[in-house]
Amino acid sequence: MTKLKNQLQSPGSGAPDNLSRRRILIGSAGAMAAVSLLGFSRLGTAEEPKSLPDYAAWKERSALIVHSANTMETQRGAIGSGVITPSDHLFVRNNLPPPPASVTMDPDAWEIRFEGVNNPKTMTVGELKSMGVTTVAAVLQCSGNGRAFFPHGASGTQWSVGAAGCVMWTGVPLRDVIQALGGAVDGARYVTGTGGETLPDGLDPASIMVERSIPTRALDSAMLAWALNDEPLPRTHGGPLRLVVPGYYGVNNVKYVKKIAMTDKQTGAKIQASGYRVRDVGMKGAPDQPSMWEMNVKSWVTAPLQSSQPGRNLIYGVALGGAVGLEAVEVSIDGGKTWKTARFLGPDLGPYAWRPFVLATDLPSGSYRIVSRATDVNGNRQPEGRVDNERGYGHNGWSDHGVTVAVG
Amino acid sequence: MTKLKNQLQSPGSGAPDNLSRRRILIGSAGAMAAVSLLGFSRLGTAEEPKSLPDYAAWKERSALIVHSANTMETQRGAIGSGVITPSDHLFVRNNLPPPPASVTMDPDAWEIRFEGVNNPKTMTVGELKSMGVTTVAAVLQCSGNGRAFFPHGASGTQWSVGAAGCVMWTGVPLRDVIQALGGAVDGARYVTGTGGETLPDGLDPASIMVERSIPTRALDSAMLAWALNDEPLPRTHGGPLRLVVPGYYGVNNVKYVKKIAMTDKQTGAKIQASGYRVRDVGMKGAPDQPSMWEMNVKSWVTAPLQSSQPGRNLIYGVALGGAVGLEAVEVSIDGGKTWKTARFLGPDLGPYAWRPFVLATDLPSGSYRIVSRATDVNGNRQPEGRVDNERGYGHNGWSDHGVTVAVG
Structure with a gap:
């Protein structure tokens, strides 16, 4: 898995043509001036040579540490003292490369399937938007934020403090949608969300897909969000639609969410069954270990x-x-x-x-x-x-x- | 005054060279792509041909109605439903062209004089920053917001609803500074703030200077702000330092503030004595008319x-x-x-x-x-x-x- 993840991360999220074009642009004096006029500095330095990947090119480069094409951390000095993290300073952590840019061209057309409810249904974001709305300020934090401080060399992105931010999410409360669809089926104990990433061919989907289960108590805060800081949710952060679970670690906030199922068991996907499980150093992950759900103080x-x-x-x-x-x-x-x-x-x-x-x-x-x-x-x-x-x-x-x- | 204001507004805030350069850049395919990559669309349309002035070039053009180089309104459709207005959507209203860009190069070095206190003193922004800090969310709104709806054709910028936004201000409570300087002198009834704009030669300063007096009850909320939405206060909005008075109309929030005086009388500057006074249609402004201080519901x-x-x-x-x-x-x-x-x-x-x-x-x-x-x-x-x-x-x-x- 780690090897695969590295393989998926290192070439970037595709679009090398765009990346090259961007480098050429940045290198020309005219575009430099344009960038400067816009108040941004997006040039890497000798110490920090990695460029932002194409799907995150709108981010403020100087506020971020680019670990890889799928992992970008907010500089400690860029966290500031504000109640809200500006979107272009917010960290990025994708478990898979994002779907193509076209998914956010017409966000209202994105479809999501609801199962494990008494009236299963496929709905569009446009339909969800007319159902109801809430806006919640919540910390988004990677489970591995602070990993760099472990002396045993925990594998994974070496996050310091900046795999966290506090942002405004706007969307429909998930509980309202479930209720509108006749409520959860009897015996439902988990909310299982599935991401809409394109899976690479030739691999067992369960070994790489982003599918996470959280306990039904998470419905107290869970929402299907289409806006981040009052702007349409960018693809970088899971747009057009993301399962956002205030109070829960980042991995549970499934990006590009294409299915929500009320289930009696947790998903068998690797990211749930053995991934994001807390266990002693040297042990393998297993379903009986604590899952990274609610965050701590x-x-x-x-x-x-x-x-x-x-x-x-x-x-x-x-x-x-x-x-x-x-x-x-x-x-x-x-x-x-x-x-x-x-x-x-x-x-x-x-x-x-x-x-x-x-x-x-x-x-x-x-x-x-x-x-x-x-x-x-x-x-x-x-x-x-x-x-x-x-x-x-x-x-x-x-x-x-x-x-x-x-x-x- | 109106004629003069028009004269001051129409040529823009100087820096025509930069404006020209920007137009050329925007016109080149390379820079177009760069702009597009950054997620912005800054090109005027046939219906809305006015460009953003240089000191506000970082703003999101499509979110704004550009009335003049000193007056830019947020589009009603761009106000959104967020608790905080993004800085690049916030309206702009300058009573005079801003000071040169150099003033925000080293914001901590900006000096402000305090008078009408028992220990008058000149302090730098850097010194103020070590005294104390508060962060307050407040609506900034021009006194003339909604002017366009008056059928008698009230003179001035024809604001509809967008000369308003809600932003986060960070700075030191003004009351703390006054107290640290020995408190206000006896008989002080007003806080009088003076803007740091460069005044044109050959005109009576009192006729054009931005100097406003507000009652001392405004000390309940008044602050000297150096940050807007958790970023250094841009020159466009009064940086390096602005007198911000939550609850009061925009004009009282003196930009580039260079002097605060606790005074027994209101300033005789025209912007206070006869400007921003509420009177019947056809009447001239006078000091005995209500001043635009606290905002209404x-x-x-x-x-x-x-x-x-x-x-x-x-x-x-x-x-x-x-x-x-x-x-x-x-x-x-x-x-x-x-x-x-x-x-x-x-x-x-x-x-x-x-x-x-x-x-x-x-x-x-x-x-x-x-x-x-x-x-x-x-x-x-x-x-x-x-x-x-x-x-x-x-x-x-x-x-x-x-x-x-x-x-x-």
């Missing part, structure tokens, strides 16, 4: 990151409760020996959103280990350490997420 | 606008309480004969923000006059009609703001 500092001036400093960061709201965030400038309660910054967008925080403190010249520690409304507090696990999932230990800042 | 429909399909429709719009929160919004599809309460959409960002609303309704084939009517938490409800006044300020009558939609 977490926070990290976003500024200052490396150096600062002596005197009064404002320390910024972001914190999330995961699947519930936040109680408090504390900040330490001495690596966790002493803590001060930080202040939340900006409006509270609800339990699934993150909250920027700030702490004003005096920093004489010296070196500081700055860490943050959040507590959710249920009293769950970030641990100091990490819970070692084979694939480096769900890391919310505060120590690894700190920064060392030279002041003076 | 208002709403308008954003979709559908002209036509729709028969059957179930979702009617969208935005509503604001002005200086206080909203109680409710009602929608009528029969021009105000009958009303239904709409539902707010998305998180509540606080009393100064607007709230998108939605109403699901069945629309058989026919023609509909769709109007909306908001009520604030103090029980103030939008009136049906307009209050005629010379310059067409503060229009919040629901009838004029409705739309006629052909269904079928």
